[in-house]
Structures are given as structure tokens and as C-alpha cells.
Amino acid sequence: MEHIILEAEKFVTSHLNDHLDASFVYHNLAHTQRVVSKVKELIEESDLSAIEKQQLVIAAWFHDSGFTKTIDGHEKEGARIASEFLKSQEVSDENIKAIANLILATEMSYEPKTESEGFIRDADCAHLSSKNYGNYAALLRKEWELTLGKKVSKAEWLQENIKFLTSHSFHTALATSKWEKRKGKNLANLLQDQNKVKTNTEKLKQKKAELNFKKEKLDLPDRGIETMFRVALRNHITLSDIADTKANILLSVNAIIISLVLSNLVSKLDNPSNYYLIWPTAIFALATVVSIILSVLATRPNVTSGKFTKEDVANKKVNLLFFGNFHKMSLQEFEWAMQEMMKDKEYLYGSLTKDLYFLGLVLNRKYGLLRLTYTVFAVGIIVSVIAFAIAFQFSGTETVVTDLLETAS
Numbered sequence: 166m167e168h169i170i171l172e173a174e175k176f177v178t179s180h181l182n183d184h185l186d187a188s189f190v191y192h193n194l195a196h197t198q199r200v201v202s203k204v205k206e207l208i209e210e211s212d213l214s215a216i217e218k219q220q221l222v223i224a225a226w227f228h229d230s231g232f233t234k235t236i237d238g239h240e241k242e243g244a245r246i247a248s249e250f251l252k253s254q255e256v257s258d259e260n261i262k263a264i265a266n267l268i269l270a271t272e273m274s275y276e277p278k279t280e281s282e283g284f285i286r287d288a289d290c291a292h293l294s295s296k297n298y299g300n301y302a303a304l305l306r307k308e309w310e311l312t313l314g315k316k317v318s319k320a321e322w323l324q325e326n327i328k329f330l331t332s333h334s335f336h337t338a339l340a341t342s343k344w345e346k347r348k349g350k351n352l353a354n355l356l357q358d359q360n361k362v363k364t365n366t367e368k369l370k371q372k373k374a375e376l377n378f379k380k381e382k383l384d385l386p387d388r389g390i391e392t393m394f395r396v397a398l399r400n401h402i403t404l405s406d407i408a409d410t411k412a413n414i415l416l417s418v419n420a421i422i423i424s425l426v427l428s429n430l431v432s433k434l435d436n437p438s439n440y441y442l443i444w445p446t447a448i449f450a451l452a453t454v455v456s457i458i459l460s461v462l463a464t465r466p467n468v469t470s471g472k473f474t475k476e477d478v479a480n481k482k483v484n485l486l487f488f489g490n491f492h493k494m495s496l497q498e499f500e501w502a503m504q505e506m507m508k509d510k511e512y513l514y515g516s517l518t519k520d521l522y523f524l525g526l527v528l529n530r531k532y533g534l535l536r537l538t539y540t541v542f543a544v545g546i547i548v549s550v551i552a553f554a555i556a557f558q559f560s561g562t563e564t565v566v567t568d569l570l571e572t573a574s
Contacts, residue, residue: 221284
């Protein structure tokens with residue numbers, strides 16, 4: 166069955182890489198590879214038969230493959246995946262059943278009945294005796310948060326780990342002799358960390374008690390929320406500045422162009438020999454004028470009433486963070502309204518959200534007009550150049566015809 170082990174390794178590696186969700190930061194391919202390594206470490210010193218050793222290695226590869234389908238009952242799903250793979254490899258039903266039973270034995274509530282079942286259970290929990298136990302525990306904690314939505318505080322997590330390590334025992338004498346000592350050190354480290362957390366918590370409680378606040382503090386937004394609003398608003402303002410700059414550039418360029426057209430071309434159109442330039446010049450001037458108008462519209466500010474009532478503040482209808490809503494109010498009225506808003510966390514968040522939303526609407530209008538302006542400008546330039554080329558072509562043809570007629574007469 167040696168070639169079956171190699172094929173199992175290839176299959177599981179591909180299966181986990183392709184189908185396992187990225188949220189499984191602990192029960193992933195790296196964990197499976199560690200379990201396989203620990204199984205091999207145990208069976209090298211065991212008295213198991215060659216076929217039993219091979220069954221154990223294959224079961225170790227498949228023991229967590231069920232996480233690609235489900236969390237609860239993943240052992241049964243892993244046994245099913247392994248059985249289907251082994252049948253495709255024409256493995257005997259007896260071996261398939263033995264491997265499936267080993268996978269099912271990795272369920273935490275199961276009590277191993279054979280030495281092989283004990284070996285795979287011990288290998289699955291070998292991280293308890295690892296020097297990197299803290300890192301593995303942190304990954305498992307993160308996985309709980311991502312997959313189960315289970316957020317655990319540091320103190321609760323330490324208590325959970327201490328409880329598990331205290332009640333855990335390896336199922337085979339070989340694993341006990343190899344790993345129990347290091348597991349005890351990890352437990353001692355957890356107890357030390359727990360004492361530090363308790364000490365820090367007590368100091369924090371004492372410090373809060375000593376402060377004895379006389380005034381109710383404002384429930385300010387979390388730092389993450391503040392950062393989110395700050396970054397989003399700054400990005401919106403930056404985009405608005407960019408839009409205004411682009412509009413000003415277009416406005417300046419088109420103003421220069423229209424000046425040149427009026428000074429150099431229009432003054433020459435009264436000459437009959439230049440009549441062929443009327444339509445190209447008209448198209449060129451029209452595109453330029455439309456571009457100027459659209460540029461002005463893109464930067465044209467909106468006029469607001471600049472007033473609000475106490476009812477607006479009470480009903481949370483006015484956004485006090487936008488100057489257009491208060492510029493006609495007295496300072497006293499504005500200060501009162503701001504204090505009312507800062508007392509209400511929901512109102513404060515709502516005002517920030519509205520400010521962000523309406524900035525987005527303004528940006529959408531600006532960039533929509535800018536896109537249209539650039540389109541009109543580009544199309545106008547292209548059409549004008551084509552019109553001038555056609556006009557010059559017809560002008561040359563008419564000159565040749567006139568010369569021929571004069572020669573003939």
C-alpha cells in the first residue's frame with residue numbers, strides 16, 4: 166500500500182488547497198502534515214504490523230478532510246471522502262473499513278479501543294506538547310472567531326486551554342513517555358499567563374475606582390470606527406479636489422482654444438475665399454463652448470438654506486457636520502445643536518454617515534460631468550480635424566476646377 170499513501174498525500178493536498186475555506190487557519194493542510202509526521206514518529210517505535218502502520222498514515226492524511234464540507238461531524242465526512250478515494254484505488258473493503266474507523270476515532274468524545282486508534286488520537290493532539298503551542302492555540306482561537314463567530318477574551322481563552330490541558334491525557338504509553346513532560350511545561354506557562362492577566366485586570370479595576378468620575382463621559386466611537394470615517398472622508402475630499410483640478414484644466418484649455426479661434430479664424434471668414442472654413446470652425450467652436458459649459462457645471466457649487474430648527478435636531482434630520490446646513494444660524498444655536506448631537510452616539514454616527522453619503526453623491530455628479538466633458542472635448546477635436554481636412558480637400562478641388570475653366574475660356 167506504499168503507492169496508496171503517496172496517492173493519498175497528493176489527493177488530500179490538492180483537495181484541501183482547492184476546497185478548504187481560508188477561514189480554517191488551524192485545521193488546514195499544515196495541521197494535517199503535522200499529524201501525519203507525528204503518526205510516523207509513533208509507529209516507528211511501535212509493534213504494529215506493516216499494514217496497520219500504513220492504515221494509520223492514510224487515516225492521518227484524511228482525518229480532517231471533512232472540514233471542506235462541514236464542521237460538525239467532519240470526521241464522518243472525512244471517512245466518506247477517504248472511502249471513495251480508496252475504492253477508486255481498488256483497496257480492499259477490509260482496509261477501507263479499518264481506515265474509516267481510525268478517522269472516526271479522532272472525534273473528541275470517542276474513547277479509543279485499539280492501540281492504532283490511540284496513536285491517531287495522540288498524534289492529533291501532539292501540538293499540546295509542542296514548543297510552538299502558543300502559536301497553534303492562537304490560530305485555533307482565530308479559527309473559532311472566523312468560522313463559528315465565537316469571540317473569546319484572552320482571560321477566557323487561557324481558562325479554556327488550562328481546563329483542556331488539565332483534563333487531557335494521552336491514550337498510549339508511547340505518546341505519554343514522549344510528550345507528557347513538555348505538555349506539563351506548556352500548562353505551567355498558561356498558568357503564569359493567567360496570573361499576569363488577573364494581576365493586570367485587578368490593577369485596571371483599582372485604577373478606575375480611584376478616578377471616581379464626577380461627570381458622565383461621552384461614549385466616543387471606537388478607534389477603528391473613527392479611523393474608518395477619517396480615511397473615507399479624506400479620500401472623498403481628495404477625489405473632489407482632483408475633480409475640481411481636472412475641470413479647471415479643461416476650462417483653461419478650452420478658454421485658450423476659443424480665444425485663438427475668435428482672434429485668428431473668425432475674423433477671416435468674411436472673405437469669400439475662406440467660406441469653406443465656416444463649418445469646421447463652427448464645429449470646433451461649438452465643441453469648445455460645450456466643454457467650457459460642462460466644466461463650469463462640474464465645479465458649480467449648490468446653494469443651501471443654511472438654517473435648521475430645534476425640531477430638526479430633536480428628530481435627527483439635520484446634518485450639523487455640513488456648513489451648508491448651519492451657516493445662517495447664530496453661534497449660540499449652533500453650539501446647542503452640536504452639544505445635543507454629541508450626547509447621542511447614534512445621531513453622531515448618523516451625521517458622519519450622511520456626510521459621507523452626500524459627499525459620494527457630489528463626487529458622482531462631478532465625475533459624471535467630467536467624463537461627459539472629456540468625451541465632448543475629444544470627439545469635438547477629432548470631428549473638427551476631420552472637418553478641416555475635408556474642407557481643405559474640397560477647397561483644393563474647387564481651385565483646380567476654376568483654373569481649368571479659366572484656361573478653357
